[in-house]
Structures are given as C-alpha cells and as structure tokens.
Amino acid sequence: MAARKVWAVLQQRGGELNRQSRETVAAAQELASQVDAAVDVVVLGAGGRPLADRLAGEMAVERVLCGDHPALETYTPGAYVAALAPAIRQQAPSYVLFPHTYQSMEYFPRLAQQVDGAIVPAVAGFRLAEGTVLWTRPVLGGKLQADVRVKSASGSPVLASIQPGAIAADRLRAGSGAVEALPLDGLAGFVPDREILGIESAAKDEVDLSKAEIIVAAGRGVGGADKMGVIEELARALGAEIGASRPVIDNGWLARDRQIGSSGQTVAPKLYIAAGISGAIQHLVGMKGAACIVAINKDPNAPIFAVARYGIVGDLHEVLPALTAAVKEAKGS
Amino acid sequence: MRIAVCIKQVPDTEARLRVRPDGSWIVEEDLPFVINESDEYALEEGIALAEKAGGEVVVFTIGPARAAEALRKALALGAARAVHLSHAAFQGGDPISNGRALAAAVAREQCDLVFTGSQSDDLGYGATGSVLAAALGWPHAWLVMGFALEEGGRSCRVVREMESGKNELLRLQLPAVIEVQAGINHPRYASLKGIMAAKKKPLSEASPEDLGLDPRAVGKEGAAVELVAVRSPQSGAGAQILPGDAATAAKALVEKLRNEVRIL
Ligand SMILES: Cc1cc2nc3c(=O)[nH]c(=O)nc-3n(C[C@H](O)[C@H](O)[C@H](O)COP(=O)(O)OP(=O)(O)OC[C@H]3O[C@@H](n4cnc5c(N)ncnc54)[C@H](O)[C@@H]3O)c2cc1C
Ligand SMILES: Nc1ncnc2c1ncn2[C@@H]1O[C@H](COP(=O)(O)O)[C@@H](O)[C@H]1O
Numbered sequence: 001m002a003a004r005k006v007w008a009v010l011q012q013r014g015g016e017l018n019r020q021s022r023e024t025v026a027a028a029q030e031l032a033s034q035v036d037a038a039v040d041v042v043v044l045g046a047g048g049r050p051l052a053d054r055l056a057g058e059m060a061v062e063r064v065l066c067g068d069h070p071a072l073e074t075y076t077p078g079a080y081v082a083a084l085a086p087a088i089r090q091q092a093p094s095y096v097l098f099p100h101t102y103q104s105m106e107y108f109p110r111l112a113q114q115v116d117g118a119i120v121p122a123v124a125g126f127r128l129a130e131g132t133v134l135w136t137r138p139v140l141g142g143k144l145q146a147d148v149r150v151k152s153a154s155g156s157p158v159l160a161s162i163q164p165g166a167i168a169a170d171r172l173r174a175g176s177g178a179v180e181a182l183p184l185d186g187l188a189g190f191v192p193d194r195e196i197l198g199i200e201s202a203a204k205d206e207v208d209l210s211k212a213e214i215i216v217a218a219g220r221g222v223g224g225a226d227k228m229g230v231i232e233e234l235a236r237a238l239g240a241e242i243g244a245s246r247p248v249i250d251n252g253w254l255a256r257d258r259q260i261g262s263s264g265q266t267v268a269p270k271l272y273i274a275a276g277i278s279g280a281i282q283h284l285v286g287m288k289g290a291a292c293i294v295a296i297n298k299d300p301n302a303p304i305f306a307v308a309r310y311g312i313v314g315d316l317h318e319v320l321p322a323l324t325a326a327v328k329e330a331k332g333s
Numbered sequence: 334m335r336i337a338v339c340i341k342q343v344p345d346t347e348a349r350l351r352v353r354p355d356g357s358w359i360v361e362e363d364l365p366f367v368i369n370e371s372d373e374y375a376l377e378e379g380i381a382l383a384e385k386a387g388g389e390v391v392v393f394t395i396g397p398a399r400a401a402e403a404l405r406k407a408l409a410l411g412a413a414r415a416v417h418l419s420h421a422a423f424q425g426g427d428p429i430s431n432g433r434a435l436a437a438a439v440a441r442e443q444c445d446l447v448f449t450g451s452q453s454d455d456l457g458y459g460a461t462g463s464v465l466a467a468a469l470g471w472p473h474a475w476l477v478m479g480f481a482l483e484e485g486g487r488s489c490r491v492v493r494e495m496e497s498g499k500n501e502l503l504r505l506q507l508p509a510v511i512e513v514q515a516g517i518n519h520p521r522y523a524s525l526k527g528i529m530a531a532k533k534k535p536l537s538e539a540s541p542e543d544l545g546l547d548p549r550a551v552g553k554e555g556a557a558v559e560l561v562a563v564r565s566p567q568s569g570a571g572a573q574i575l576p577g578d579a580a581t582a583a584k585a586l587v588e589k590l591r592n593e594v595r596i597l
Binding site: 101110112142264294305325 | 344346349350352359370427428429432454455456457458459460461463464466467468472473474475476478490491492493494495496497498499500501502503504505506515516519556557558559560561562563564565566571572573574575579580582583584586587589590591594596597
C-alpha cells in the first residue's frame with residue numbers, strides 16, 4: 001500500500017454524480033500514478049451509502065470514504081468544511097482534488113484555509129518536474145497559461161479543482177475499492193452557516209438557444225448597447241439567433257436569457273459566429289460543442305481562435321457589415 | 334454600519350500582454366491597470382448599501398504603489414476611507430497569504446460586513462474572499478448576484494449564482510463575507526465632485542507589523558503556491574485565418590460556409 005494518498009472529493013445530488021466527478025477520479029488516478037500514491041474517493045451526503053457501494057464496485061481506488069450525515073443532505077459550505085477539515089487533518093492526504101464546479105469553488109478555499117493547505121483552482125493539467133508537481137491553469141482570462149507549484153518547504157495538503165475536459169472521463173480505470181465511513185467528528189454540534197430558501201431561474205424570460213442552428217454571439221468588443229446593430233443585421237441575414245458573452249449581459253446590452261457559458265446556456269449550433277469575444281473558459285464551455293465556430297476579433301492572440309475553425313482578424317464593425325453584405329449576396333436577396 | 338470592500342488593481346483586459354523574457358510573468362511597465370471587474374460591482378454594492386442603510390465604506394487593497402490609483406477611484410465613487418497594504422512584504426501573495434492579510438486589516442477597522450469580487454481577472458483564483466472569511470470565522474457566499482439586509486442588519490438575503498442559469502436563495506447571519514459576481518448591479522461613474530472630494534479623503538498605508546502579522550506570513554513568503562512560469566496556451570489546431578481586408582475576408586468566409594460547412 002502506497003503511503004501517500006490522493007483524494008478525489010466528488011459532487012453528488014440526490015445520489016447522482018455530477019458529470020465532472022468521474023473526470024476528477026480519472027485525474028486522481030493519473031496523479032497517483034505519477035507521485036506513487038493510493039486513491040481514495042470521498043462522497044458526502046445523507047444516505048449516501050448506495051452511491052458509495054456503487055462507486056466501490058466501479059473504480060480502481062483503494063477506498064470509497066462515505067460521509068453520511070443529516071447535515072450533509074444539501075450542500076452548505078459550513079457543513080462540508082466541518083466534515084472534511086478534521087478528516088484531512090487526521091488522514092493527511094497529500095492531494096485533495098475536486099471537480100471545478102461553482103460548488104467546489106465556493107467551499108474548498110475555505111477548507112484549505114482550515115487545514116493549512118494550498119489552493120490551486122481550475123487545473124487544466126499537471127505533470128511531475130524535478131520531483132514536484134507543476135499545475136497548469138489559465139490566467140488573465142485564458143490569454144495565458146501559468147505553471148504553479150506548491151512551495152517545497154510546506155508539507156501541507158494541496159487542494160486543487162480540475163477543470164472540465166482537463167482529463168477525459170473515459171480515462172477512469174475501472175476496478176474496485178473498499179467502502180469505509182468517513183469519520184465526521186467535525187459535525188458534532190454543528191451550527192449551519194446559511195439557510196437555504198430556494199432555487200429560482202436567473203433570467204426572467206426564457207429564450208431556448210439550445211435548438212438554434214445558427215447563433216451570432218456578441219462580446220464586449222461590440223462596444224455598447226447602441227452598437228449592437230451590426231450583430232442584429234448579420235443575425236437577420238443568416239436567420240440566426242443572437243447570443244452573448246457575460247459582459248454584454250452584465251452591461252445591459254442584452255437580456256440575461258441570451259447569455260452563453262457556464263452560468264448561462266449551453267449551445268451546439270451548426271454555426272457559431274463569435275464577434276468581439278475573447279474566449280474565456282467560462283464562455284467556451286457553453287459553445288465549444290458547435291459544429292463550426294467562426295471568430296472575429298481584432299486581437300490575433302485571442303484564445304477564441306484556438307477553438308474556431310475560421311477566423312477573421314479585424315474590427316468587427318468593419319467585418320460584420322461586410323459579412324452581412326456577402327451573406328445577402330450569396331442568398332441572392 | 335462599517336462596510337469593507339476589497340478591490341484589486343489588475344491589467345486592463347483590453348491590454349496587449351507580453352510575457353517577460355524569463356517567462357516569470359508579464360511585462361507590467363506601460364500596462365494600463367484598472368479595478369478588477371467584479372470588484373467594481375462589489376464596490377457599487379457596498380456604496381449603495383451605505384447610502385441606503387447608513388454607514389461608511391472602507392476600501393482595502395494589497396498592491397504596489399500604482400494600486401493607490403484604484404483606491405482613489407473608489408474614494409471618488411463614494412468610499413469614505415482607504416487602506417493600502419503597500420508594504421513590500423505584502424506583495425506577490427496567493428489567496429492564502431492575501432486572505433490572511435486582508436482579514437487582519439478588516440478586523441483592525443472593525444467592519445461589520447465585507448464585499449469582495451468573486452474572481453480576479455489576472456490570477457483568477459476565485460478564492461481570496463473565502464479565505465478571508467475563514468480567517469475571520471465569518472460565513473461567506475461566492476458568486477453573489479443579489480444582496481439585501483434583513484432583520485435590521487442582523488442577517489442578509491443572498492442570491493447565489495449556480496451553473497446553467499439557476500440561482501440559489503440564501504440567508505446568512507452577519508457579519509459575513511459577500512463575494513460579488515459581475516452583473517449584480519449597475520456600477521456608477523465617478524462625478525467631478527466625487528473626484529475632487531476624493532483628494533481629501535484619508536488613504537492610509539499599513540505594514541504587517543501594523544496589523545500584528547509576521548512579515549513572513551504574508552505576500553510571497555506567506556503564500557502556499559508560487560508561480561513558476563506563464564506562456565501562451567497551446568492552441569489546438571487553431572483557426573484558419575482568412576486574410577485580406579474586411580470585404581475580401583467576408584467573401585472568403587461565405588464561400589467556406591457554403592462549400593465546406595454547407596450551411597448557406
Ligand atoms: C464564475 C464565473 C462564471 C462566468 N460565466 C460566464 C458565462 O456564462 N458566459 C460568459 O461568456 N462569461 C462568463 N464569465 C466571464 C468570463 O470569465 C469572461 O470574463 C467573459 O466571457 C469575457 O467576455 P468577452 O469575451 O465578451 O470580453 P473580453 O474578455 O473583454 O473580450 C473582448 C474581446 O473583444 C475584442 N475586441 C474588442 N474590440 C473589438 C473590435 N472592435 N473588433 C473585434 N474585436 C474586438 C478584444 O480583442 C477581446 O478579445 C464567468 C466568469 C466567472 C468568474
Ligand atoms: N491584492 C488584492 N487586494 C485586495 N483584494 C483582493 C486582492 N486579491 C484578491 N482580492 C479580492 O478577492 C477577490 C478574488 O480574487 P482571487 O482569489 O484572486 O480570484 C477579488 O475580486 C478581490 O475582491
């Protein structure tokens with residue numbers, strides 16, 4: 001048995017694993033093979049034993065640690081931190097991996113502070129270099145990638161969240177492990193840190209962009225509510241729906257229900273024209289399933305060009321009217 | 334009520350970035366710097382609350398001398414005072430060391446509520462506010478898209494953004510740390526009067542000793558992680574760039590869409 005441990009703390013709701021959780025286990029297995037460690041999977045919930053049993057029959061891990069407690073019925077950062085902090089202190093995993101979701105991101109930095117750990121969010125990849133793990137993560141809106149490492153002197157645990165797609169879920173090695181109860185000493189006398197009042201839709205109206213064949217998407221580069229005409233005209237000529245990146249919505253140039261990305265809609269049209277959008281990861285997760293992506297951007301190094309099939313480098317206020325004219329001409333109208 | 338707002342000065346997202354020859358970070362000389370986007374929303378939330386519920390906003394930043402400009406802007410927008418953690422020992426930190434330093438600064442000013450942004454546009458950890466909350470032992474919420482005081486200021490109602498267009502409604506007891514997401518409100522612009530008034534508002538600097546902190550526990554030395562190198566991302570296959578002026582490129586694109594993508 002390897003002395004070092006890599007933990008993968010999974011995300012579940014109602015006994016169903018979040019999509020990214022399998023990728024996180026795959027990442028933990030990959031990391032464990034690089035640093036010669038054993039993998040434990042951790043699931044938190046109330047009545048989570050059936051899920052833990054199922055996972056233990058599916059994955060090549062040493063243990064499935066099942067944290068089963070009424071206070072863990074629905075996620076709250078307070079309960080999750082109270083459950084995990086003592087367990088991490090006692091069992092001293094060297095690495096604790098989380099799926100990079102809004103839920104993990106809300107509580108794992110707090111957990112890291114409690115266990116004197118290091119925080120490495122949004123990991124796109126990792127590799128061993130000169131005996132230490134180098135973690136690759138996006139910085140500056142995805143325009144650059146950084147390698148970070150935990151300072152050598154610290155023996156503290158590394159808490160890292162794994163970006164969707166960083167490692168494919170099908171890399172997960174099948175096998176089995178043993179189910180064990182996670183000691184939950186920390187939840188004795190636990191006082192909730194929040195009251196959950198409900199869930200609502202973020203947008204007032206609901207435009208469903210998921211069925212659109214063509215989407216013309218506006219980014220901050222459009223420059224203002226009064227400058228959206230070039231987007232509307234191209235959309236009209238193409239018979240397309242209009243979508244947008246977050247700042248366009250935040251600035252009030254379009255309604256919230258047109259937002260595409262991790263907080264908005266996920267779309268997969270035949271054609272996606274991104275105008276004045278830089279290509280931050282939170283936007284890309286919402287549209288990279290498009291069959292053909294066209295990027296129009298004045299910055300030749302914008303990350304959007306990496307996922308696009310065709311690109312035009314230039315001012316969208318010149319390119320879009322020219323494109324509208326060319327489309328109209330091609331359609332013979 | 335004394336409201337703390339933590340703001341970070343970051344490179345303008347519009348700026349052309351150049352990696353330093355040694356790959357350690359970007360060239361910062363001549364870069365335009367601005368207040369981090371979600372922090373502008375955090376600042377608006379704090380100032381609007383102070384106006385409505387009574388009280389004052391104290392802004393905090395960790396950063397080099399240039400970051401004083403961000404604080405002055407916050408004062409022009411309506412903050413009452415600013416605290417600049419400008420000492421060399423504070424610089425180059427990560428969420429662990431910055432959260433620790435900000436917590437000590439907020440505690441010294443005896444604030445009742447903290448607003449931060451959700452994520453910095455440069456390092457993008459999305460973690461500093463949560464660490465600050467943990468260090469103070471206060472509850473926190475991340476990606477806040479709605480905020481209102483309740484029960485005469487003993488608690489607050491919070492709207493937390495979830496994935497895929499859903500929001501969760503929460504109640505938190507005060508004091509708390511509210512990590513604001515971009516889009517929560519409509520940040521105001523500074524007025525000429527505000528800019529003039531800001532010149533006379535107090536802006537103080539603090540050293541680790543002032544905050545009762547070991548200089549080795551903050552900044553680069555106190556950080557748990559260190560940046561090794563930055564580089565341009567490896568860009569998959571990459572786009573086929575259509576050359577020429579706008580009209581030429583547009584025509585070429587329509588040809589491609591018609592003949593290769595078969596969509597027109
Ligand atoms: C938790 C979280 C959730 C998020 N959720 C989402 C989400 O659901 N959807 C989303 O989109 N974002 C989301 N974001 C924000 C995301 O990180 C980026 O900030 C955002 O996608 C950037 O939008 P943008 O590309 O329009 O703006 P910018 O990054 O500012 O890019 C503008 C681009 O326009 C170009 N440009 C400027 N002028 C012109 C011109 N005249 N002609 C051509 N090009 C021009 C520039 O070169 C630049 O590349 C989220 C962030 C967080 C932290
Ligand atoms: N150097 C800093 N000075 C003041 N506040 C900061 C600093 N760094 C981060 N913050 C705050 O913490 C939030 C999250 O930052 P980060 O963890 O870097 O993504 C930011 O939006 C700021 O409100």
